[in-house]
Amino acid sequence: MSLAQRTPAEFHDLVVAGDHVAVARAISLVENGASAALHSALFPRTGRAFTIGITGPPGAGKSTLVDQLAAEYRKRGLTVGVLAVDPSSPFTRGALLGDRVRMRSTPDDQGLFIRSMANRGHVGGLALAAPSAIRVLDAAGFDRVLVETVGVGQSEVDVVGTVDCTVVVEVPGLGDVVQTMKAGLMEIADRFVVNKADREGASRLAGDLRRMVRERHRGDAKPTVTMTQAQNGTGVDELADSLEQFRDHLIDSGALDRRREENLAREVAAFVGEYARRRLIGDDLRQLPKEMLRDLRERTRDPEGIAAGIVDAALESSREEVSDVRLTADRKPR
């Protein structure tokens, strides 16, 4: 029976059972923003997976590292869902994530699911679609979800802000520790990886990172620095150990729940903006009131001012109206 013939309840059950075809279809629905009901039904099934974001510059070898890490987890008997998120432009699409033949999901191993995701139909963009897609994999029962991203940090819900743990991958020759500091990576990294560890400068980079962590990192779970050679798998077992230690720490300290609550709250905020925009303006901009378009054209009111006016009017005019009516009502003789 094809998926199209399933009832929503049957489809939901297939996703929860980890059926690869159903999971892929569910992520497609999420990508296209047509999944609010499905996602809402899956949400109570989430929270079991440990989700790990792997981020770093193009050329750091993230894809290979993610593939190796997934294989390592499979060896340990854990199931793995991989989401490769490409938040990039038309120009780099394909270049960032697609220009190598990466490991694929195979029917041979139902415990490994791999999927790429680009910025397409979802009305709020990838930033709003990615957390839902991650949760599809969570609901499908994968023990670990690996999210690979180049970490374009401009959206309100950055992918980094939607995972339990963030791994920052660096390589010798693509920058130094000062840049790492400046870029604010100290704030987002739970774990550092120095990949391509056979390259010149790798040990020094790792040493510099460790020193920086010692000196600057606040909090009790200081990021570790693991050296890897993803190409041949060197150091990947160590990385997995380090990630599992971090997971234990998050659970034992209660920090995991706090972190997840913060991430979810941030997601609510992003959706509020998106929903309000849709409710107040809709998707057809030609339907803006004629006098607003005229004001814009004649440059008498600027876009920010008009927007503030629309929001204020929607949120306050009715409130004022209420007060007016109440005042009127109060004045009436009782």
Add this chain to the structure above:
Amino acid sequence: MSLAQRTPAEFHDLVVAGDHVAVARAISLVENGASAALHSALFPRTGRAFTIGITGPPGAGKSTLVDQLAAEYRKRGLTVGVLAVDPSSPFTRGALLGDRVRMRSTPDDQGLFIRSMANRGHVGGLALAAPSAIRVLDAAGFDRVLVETVGVGQSEVDVVGTVDCTVVVEVPGLGDVVQTMKAGLMEIADRFVVNKADREGASRLAGDLRRMVRERHRGDAKPTVTMTQAQNGTGVDELADSLEQFRDHLIDSGALDRRREENLAREVAAFVGEYARRRLIGDDLRQLPKEMLRDLRERTRDPEGIAAGIVDAALESSREEVSDVRLTADRKPR
């Protein structure tokens, strides 16, 4: 007298007079999102500049091309403002726009102003700050504003959607015409440039682009394809001619006004989302109602559902309240 000692009106007048220090300061204010009043005051002064976005993949030579184009316009007696927009992540910051010594504004030439802009404090991100920064340059009286961007296409107000004319820069060896098609660049390009035209494959790329334009482009102003070697300036005069022709066409056909109105309306929509989010949620996510946080934690309601609830309640409950009060009022004896 330092800028800090000026009154807002004096500051405004300095920007409008094209004073470089005041313009730089105004753009900083825009970047930090602290400029609504200033921007609103400057808005009526805008609409005179012709704004040109130059976009393309990293490595296409955009910075050099922009510098040369600016120099060409200066030769023609036009003043030029340049905004180099870096919408990229912590990882690529500096790598995309900063790793070469680019032309700088000099006190020698008051007719040329150059400024980089990265994704910082503005609450709506670069997407909301860039159009305002472009308009600062417009209000400052620059005849042409060149906006250089890598065109990460994920934000609602993409930089491409804020300029009068978009130039897509391609180079041989970084992709072919099929990718150009797939990436949707045909829809955004008003002008194509094949840069590094001395490289192998440049003529073929230009030929392929011209064929694609002939076959696929809808509309009467088909994009031209100009071959350039930005390094030594070859072809840049031709590009300037082609841009000026396009400008004439836009003005004569009335398309310029339509395009600007659409861009401004899109900006309004993005600001509406941003303002509504701030009004309804604020910036401190810990202030979400406790029961919502509990629902998220216990995974009984998903973020999208909660957000929809917040927006619906804000926009409708007061309306209902109004009806209730009116009903009550109506029922009172007259």
